[in-house]
Amino acid sequence: NAGVTQTPKFQVLKTGQSMTLQCAQDMNHEYMSWYRQDPGMGLRLIHYSVGAGITDQGEVPNGYNVSRSTTEDFPLRLLSAAPSQTSVYFCASSPGQGRAFFGQGTRLTVV
Amino acid sequence: AQSVTQLGSHVSVSEGALVLLRCNYSSSVPPYLFWYVQYPNQGLQLLLKYTSAATLVKGINGFEAEFKKSETSFHLTKPSAHMSDAAEYFCAGAGSYQLTFGKGTKLSVIP
Helix, strand or coil: CCCEEEECCEEEECCCCCEEEEEEECCCCCEEEEEEEECCCEEEEEEEEEECCEEEECCCCCCEEECCCCCCECCEEECCCCHHHCEEEEEEEEEECCEEEECCCEEEEEC | CCCEEEECCEEEEECCCCEEEEEEECCCCCCEEEEEEECCCCCEEEEEEECCCCCEEECHHHCEEEEEHHHCEEEEEECCCCHHHCEEEEEEEECCCCEEECCCEEEEEEC
8 A cells, every 4th residue: 555655755855846756545535634843843834735726824824825726735845945944744534533644754855 | 714733843752661651632633633653754653532432542563542521631651662653643633524633742662
């Protein structure tokens, strides 16, 4: 079982560049979400989606864009990377009741 | 607003000693509470989940947690620490889908 797959695992960007973090799940979950993890901050919700065509903002959405054209995929776009976006990014999918399945993470460095 | 508070960002125990990681939740947190574990350079794995069926919840790897409504607590325990338990542990609360995480507690196990 693949579960939740994130690509790439590592990325270095220059300030101002844009990129897309990919996330795919094969469990047919309606709910998907993106978190960023920073030391001492836990995981903070960036954006989430409750189904194809429906997205909403989480706690820290600025500088990020999402779309959900299929149940399986939920890409996260960085529009113009900033050093403050250096972080580890996790994608998760959920069948409900709070249970979440996480990807392995993308470690992003913005220089 | 929902909140989950983990007491102690770093806990050290000797191998074989009791592990106690503390978590308190706000009274507005919906009924699902979780503990997740993150090993170095990996994603989050579910350790255990409380869903109101029983106040004492047993999880994987010998961990358990007790839900105490009067204390708004959901502390994680393990009777005897093993070296392989060294990781970061996150307490989280959820409604149907969205998770609210504590800031995490890094557990070190001393041989």
